[in-house]
Structure formats: structure tokens, C-alpha cells
Amino acid sequence: MSTLEIKDLKVQVQTEDGPKEILKGVTLTIKDGETHAIMGPNGSGKSTLAYSVAGHPRYEITGGTVTLDGVDVLTMSVDERARAGLFLAMQYPVEVPGVSVSNFLRTAKTAIGGEAPKLRTWVKDVNGALDRMNLDATFSQRSVNEGFSGGEKKRHEIAQLELLDPKVAILDETDSGLDIDALKVVSEGVNRFRERDGKGVLLITHYTRILRYIKPDHVHVFVAGRVAESGGPELAEELEANGYERFLAAVPSGV
């Protein structure tokens, strides 16, 4: 079972001109086994939503709640959230020089599983997960994300998704910057994850092409810090055809 419930979430960041509200009351529930897609124009707050749920210190929660299976997530530290079952595939994965992928993955798996994974099967699991993402075995000896191409970074995120096996995954533009083959590889990875029991996925994207591979149950249009409209997969088709104009028109200017 895994339900991520976001209720009336309000988030601000500190800027030179004082606090700036970015999320203005986001409500979204991802039930057991569901995949939700969020689409919205640049700067509408999609990454802010993802980071806020993951607990990035830059984002200050000013209202609302986030729960995972009924448990308050917002009072947890970043790593506690991950151990509780949240995973964020980042739009811009961070380089960690001198820390090998293999050391990083083992440390993360140990933290999440509460004990060190069995060496023999673990090495096989890691190599398998990398291989399925078309990352050859040498990647495990390289420093985390250092010198990885944009596409390699994204595939590395999905390899982690497979290995760390969270309850709910938030994928922030994992499809951006991927060529067609990589897009397929990544989609297959996400779909393998979805096939596992009761996994939730929140997929942030600008493009409908990934939704042809990963079929969402729900699509949300995200505009100016809130969900402007929710619907089924057909909503994505409408966005593809008409853009965001209809939704932007409804937003008061200056926001």
C-alpha cells in the first residue's frame, strides 16, 4: 500500500526582495498503484512541488500537509523521507566528486534497507540495473554523476529507482534531454517499477511523448503554483494540441 496525499500545500522561497510564494495551495492524491502526470509551463512550480515533498531546505512550507500512508512527511528530515519510501528523480542530478556510484548505491541501499545488502546478489543487482539503463559496468566505478552526459544522469536516476525500490517516485522531467532510445529505456525502467505491487508515480513532464510509453491514470495541468485542471490521458492530448493558453488566460496577470 502507498498513498501520497498532498493537501493545500503552500510553499515560499526567500529571495533578495523577501519571501516569494511559489506554491499557492496544491492538492493532489496519488493512490495505491497510480501514475499521475503533471504538465505545466516553465516556472509554474513543478520542481518546487517535487523538492518540497522531498524536503529540500530551500523551500519553506507555509501551509498544508503532505502524508505518506497517513504519516506526516513534512516533519521528517530529507533522509527520513527517503527511508519512509519517497524517491525523487531530479531534473538536474548533482555531481558528487570522488564518491563512486557503487559506494553511493551501497550506502543508500544500506540506509534504506536498514542493513547492508548481501554482497553477492547486490553486485549482480547493481550491474543488472545499470545494464538495463544501458550504462556499462564502468559506471559503478565513476564518481556520482561527474562527467555524465545529461542523458546518462537521467538513466542513472532510474537505475537508482529500480535498486532503492521506494513506495512513491516523483520523476521531475526525467524525459527531458533524452534521445528516442534513451526515452524507451527509461520508460521501460519506470514501467518495471510500476509493475511492482502498489507503487505510486508522479511524473512531471513537458512532453506527451513519454506518456505514450508510460500511461498515466491521471493528468494534471499545473499553472502558477496550483493544479488548474485534472483529467485523464485525454487532457495531455488537448495540451499537446492547444498548449496552455486556455489555462493561462484564467490566471490573473502579474503572477
Next chain:
Amino acid sequence: MTVTETAESAVRSALEVDRVESHLNPPASYDLADHPVPTGREEVWRFTPLKRLRGLLDGEASAATLTRETTLPAGVTLSEISADEAVALGELGPNDRPAALAAANAGGALLLDVPAEAVVAEPIVIRLTGESVDDLVWGRLLYRIGAHAEVTIVLVHTGSVRYSALSTFLVGDGAKVNVLSLQDWADDAVHLGRDAIRVGRDAFVKHTSISFGGDLVRMHANVEYAGPGGEAELLGLYFADEGQHLEHRLFADHNAPKTKSHVVYKGALQGKGAHTVWIGNVLIRKIAEGIETYEENRNLVLTDGCQADSVPNLEIETGEIEGAGHASATARFDDEQLFYLRSRGISEKEAQRLVVHGFFNDLIRKVGIPSIEEQLLETVEAELAKNVLKVSADVEGA
């Protein structure tokens, strides 16, 4: 990790005057009168807390010694020689007062001899251990490495003492030498060390200085070249805790054409009053055409109340160089790195440890002495454990 990244290859314009001496490093002299007691205002002393030198600026000869344990592979000899013999062998003279005092007060010198063409697989290990900080010890060491010899020399300093040492490495043509000096002193030790290296024609020298312990450690690593084609790689790693002063002063004197110097020093600081100093002086003389030099110093500041001084100096007297560059950066933990690691379930402390390990990792691998690498990683780990404990204590007290 980009707080104060200075511009790379910020190169000073070539000077017209053909100076024999450089202001970057005082001229060598055995005469104490040439090295007056510093006031602390001198360029070469301005970062050093003189009070804490405790007798090393004006001390007398003493009967105290360091306990010496050596591992000497076959073919390598260690012997005692007189001061005159040291000079006759081509010792590189002292450039500052403590080094001149070491020469004056040490009595004789210790000579390590590696014959020409000897290829010594096993490291030569010299362990020097101090008894007590009440002891004032003067050291004078000469390393003579014959032409085309290949050798690794490891010096390990432990225990407690006030120690000033003058060391000279005379590296023969075509030789390959790897030197590591580990300062793993007890908390109250004071150590002033001057390592000067003369790199033979087409020889390669790697010199690594690693400082963890001691109240005050100030190490010089000076390089000059006996002919063209010589190459020096100067590495350093330091980890300063509360109240510690760790200073590393480099001087690469490109006095011959087609020579290379490559300097990488990395340090971490934690705790109130932890102070590190890195001075990277490079002089490219008029004659030194076609040389390459690069120097880099990176500092990672783990807590408040620390200070990392980092001063690269490039003085260029010829326009005909292959490449010259430097980089210096001092930074705190990168929040984005920590967030990324923590978002994978890794605790804050564990994430910090990973980042620091990562910071030092590539450098430790470069040292190229497998038997030491593991020990270095463990020492970094032990240093970090202090910080981790401290951080949690601070949080509780807050």
C-alpha cells in the same frame, strides 16, 4: 564547491630584470646573521603564530633526539655524516632561521644513500617519534638518490616534540622518486620542516606532505632542477582541528628549461581556531623556456570558526612557457550535494563523510603508495569522527 575560485592562469606579466634571487624565497645561507629573528611582519612569517614556535627561533643545541625506526631494503644505506660532508655533498642550504638553526645545532647529518640504478620495490620507511614537547630536537637529513634509481621513501612523524629539520633530496638524472612525509604528531607537537629537492635531468619526483597532528606544523617543499626535463609532482593533504595551525609552503623554482611542476594540495578544517595556510610560489626564470606548471589548493571548511589562507604566486620572467596556471578555492559543504545524498536515505552525517572522503579520495589515490593509502583513508575517517561528534554536541547545546 565554488566560493572563491580565483581565475585560472592569472599570470603576472614578465619582468625585465633578470633577478638571480626571488623575493618568493629568501636566499639560502648557513649564517644565522642572514636570518634575523622574525617579528611576524615579514612576508614569509606573517601567517605563522610565532609565539607558538616555542624556542625554535632561538633555541640551542640539545641532547634530545627522536627515536628512529627504519626499514631499509637491501642496497640502501643510512649513515651519519658530518656537517661539512653534508655541505660538500651538495646540501641545499637553509632559507629561514629555524632551518639554519637546525643546520647549526644538529651536530652532523643523516645520509640516506640509494645507489645509481637501484630499483627498490619495497618502500624505505623512517619512523621518527618524539618523547615529549619539552624536548627541542634539530634534524638534518640528506637523501642521495643515484641516477636512474627508483625508490619510495616514507617518513612518519609521531609523538610529541619541538622539532626543526633541514632535509635535502638530491635526485640523480633519470631517477624516479616518491617521497611521503606524514605529520601525525600528538596535539602539542611543533614541527618546522624544510624539504628541498634538486631534480636531476629527466628525473621524476613525487613529494607528498600530509599533516594531521601537531599544535603547529609548518612545512616547506622546495623544488629546483639540476637540468632540463625534470618533473616534480607536489601533493599535500591536511586536516586541521580546533586550535591547530598547519602551514604548507611550496616553492617551485623553474631554473632550467623544459621542466615541470604540478602542485595539488587539499585541506579540511574543523573546530574553533583551526587555521591552515597554503603558499604556492612558482618562479619561472628567464632561462626556463618551455616549462609547464600548475598549482591548485582546495580547502573544505567543515565548521564555523576556521580560517584557510591560500596564496598562489606565479612569477614569470620568460614569455616562452608551455603552460602556467593555478586555482585556489575555499568552500563549505555544498548543500546540493548533501541534499542529493540525503534524498537517497543517507543520513546527514554519513552524507558529510561521503563528501569529505570524495574530496580527498583522488588525492590519496595519487600518492601511489598502496600500503599507506588505506591508513590515510582511516585517518581521514578518524578525523571526521571528531567533527561528527562535535556537530551533534553543538546541536544538543543549541
